[in-house]
Amino acid sequence: MIKVSLISLGCAKNLVDSEIMVGHLQGAGMRVIPDAEHADVVIVNTCSFIDSSKEESIAHILEVNLQRGLRKRRSEQKLIVAGCMSQRFAKDLPGSMPEVDAFIGLDEITRIVPIIEEIYSRERGRNVPPASFVTPRSTFIPDYNTPRFRLTPPHFAYVKIAEGCNHPCTFCIIPQIRGRHRSRTVDSVVAEARQLVAEGVKEINLISQDTTFFGMDTWDERPNPRTPVDSSRGTALTSLLRELNAIGGDFWIRILYTHPAHWSDELIRTIAECPKVARYVDMPLQHISDRMLSAMQRETGGAYIRDLVLRIRAGIPGIALRTTFIVGFPGETEADVDELCEFVRETRFERLGVFRYSQEEGTRAAKMPGQVSSKDKERRWHRVMALQKEIAGSVSAASVGKTLKVLVDEPGVARGEADAPDIDGRVHVPRGLEVGHFATVRINGHHDYDLLALPAGQSPAEFKVAKQAQ
Numbered sequence: 001m002i003k004v005s006l007i008s009l010g011c012a013k014n015l016v017d018s019e020i021m022v023g024h025l026q027g028a029g030m031r032v033i034p035d036a037e038h039a040d041v042v043i044v045n046t047c048s049f050i051d052s053s054k055e056e057s058i059a060h061i062l063e064v065n066l067q068r069g070l071r072k073r074r075s076e077q078k079l080i081v082a083g084c085m086s087q088r089f090a091k092d093l094p095g096s097m098p099e100v101d102a103f104i105g106l107d108e109i110t111r112i113v114p115i116i117e118e119i120y121s122r123e124r125g126r127n128v129p130p131a132s133f134v135t136p137r138s139t140f141i142p143d144y145n146t147p148r149f150r151l152t153p154p155h156f157a158y159v160k161i162a163e164g165c166n167h168p169c170t171f172c173i174i175p176q177i178r179g180r181h182r183s184r185t186v187d188s189v190v191a192e193a194r195q196l197v198a199e200g201v202k203e204i205n206l207i208s209q210d211t212t213f214f215g216m217d218t219w220d221e222r223p224n225p226r227t228p229v230d231s232s233r234g235t236a237l238t239s240l241l242r243e244l245n246a247i248g249g250d251f252w253i254r255i256l257y258t259h260p261a262h263w264s265d266e267l268i269r270t271i272a273e274c275p276k277v278a279r280y281v282d283m284p285l286q287h288i289s290d291r292m293l294s295a296m297q298r299e300t301g302g303a304y305i306r307d308l309v310l311r312i313r314a315g316i317p318g319i320a321l322r323t324t325f326i327v328g329f330p331g332e333t334e335a336d337v338d339e340l341c342e343f344v345r346e347t348r349f350e351r352l353g354v355f356r357y358s359q360e361e362g363t364r365a366a367k368m369p370g371q372v373s374s375k376d377k378e379r380r381w382h383r384v385m386a387l388q389k390e391i392a393g394s395v396s397a398a399s400v401g402k403t404l405k406v407l408v409d410e411p412g413v414a415r416g417e418a419d420a421p422d423i424d425g426r427v428h429v430p431r432g433l434e435v436g437h438f439a440t441v442r443i444n445g446h447h448d449y450d451l452l453a454l455p456a457g458q459s460p461a462e463f464k465v466a467k468q469a470q
Ligand code: SF4
Pocket: 165, 166, 167, 168, 169, 172, 173, 174, 175, 209, 210, 259
């Protein structure tokens, strides 16, 4: 039996691709093991979003190659490189990494089994280049019945509702790697969600490059980002959320990666009216200065964003807003950063991340004049992060004394609706709370981004007594 080990790098979207590969491997009777050392085949599913992710991917590939060279017993081990990096550098990689046995693109993940069989049947002499299984333009999108083995803990799952992106952001390479936006059908996503809930999943995280664009690729005309979205024109995220909310059971639906351009009042109303949709919105805004938003081609302006944030806050009471910003984009001035800090101060985002702009080969922004020095990027990054740390501390302090429904991730660690897995903060709870289940707790302290809590209705002394009696 062939033993395969898979190293999954990058974001949740890549993780779903890894899960699909594992599902196919297991379906073919191959054994998937955690330990690369004892595997016959090692797959590195790479990320190539920015330079640092590329470097991390290359480091993993070189490490696997080094290890198999050191272990004579495993010198026959096959090395396959999949994911965004294979797709992005399809032409260059086979020549620059001859030690790899095969590169596979994003559309080939469901063919992982025949690809492994093929590389076993290939003679690999000194001058034979790696096999390459990469189609030029990615079009694949999984369905509810695509074989998949979940790699997340049993109580939460990622569901990819669409793939690809039609936005023109000048800093981003993703549309060139992952192709045009294509949505699954509502029925397909609902069938998958039903299955997950039946398996005991308590949190369904909806993911794609732009979740708010869900369904709109099937409309007769592309919605204009500068005019209000009319969701009655066809399938939209609103229709999906209402169907998911109607599935029986106690679970959360979390919406990740929304683009501000395609929000609508109907979407705000839908979230407010669907109690299973977490009071949490992830909406990367990237900047607030009109100059920067225009240079980034974000299809939105500062006034639109400010108004949208107000409408979301007013329409969905208790919502936690998560966003990300980029500092150091070409042409950014100190005045732009001042404006950004002022916006952060006045909006008080519950969750916020900041990226230093990365000059990515193949993007329009990479060729723009006014590239910002690393030193200035670093300084601006620290400035916004320091500001957010203060805000996060006061947001956490305001939670003390409140009662919160949490999902217990591991002994002693839980998350509330305002915390997405692997991204946001944690709620530290007593170790006795059952993992994978919801609990109601009362916040009794905080530490920067994290909260401290006890089961609702119990003082620390009562909790100790109750635990001793168990
Ligand atoms: S919305 Fe912009 S940043 Fe996000 S994946 Fe699409 S092009 Fe990239």
